[in-house]
Amino acid sequence: MSEKQIIIDSLKSMYKAFEDRDRQKFDLFLDETVTTWESPLPTLLLNKGELDSYRDGRDASGSRPDEVSLSISEEVVTVLDDVAIARYIFTVEVPNTESVLNRVTDVLTKSDDNWKIIHHHCERMN
Incomplete structure (x- = not known):
């Protein structure tokens, strides 16, 4: 399997x-x-800890839907x-x-044969 397909499957x-x-x-x-970078956020989240804080707040507020595809x-x-x-x-x-619909750009790095996202940019289109 190509590295490109491995990344797509991982996403x-x-x-x-x-x-x-x-x-x-x-x-x-x-x-x-x-x-x-996420459309609803005014600033860049600088690490996973900041992302966790954002997700915890979103989940606690009930703004995350129960069903999502x-x-x-x-x-x-x-x-x-x-x-x-x-x-x-x-x-x-x-x-x-x-x-x-969102446009996304992810930058990934490979370490220990695994691809991990080091930057995620998601912009809402509609």
């Missing part, structure tokens, strides 16, 4: 973990130093030795609401 597995509410499995795909499409992956850039459309579907 799909990560989002499946989100659907399953399995944060521990989801986090296996993130480097501890991951930086994150996540998918990626139009994947473009560039692999440069132990660094990769993945660009894709990320679709969020919640029952009885309009689908949300």
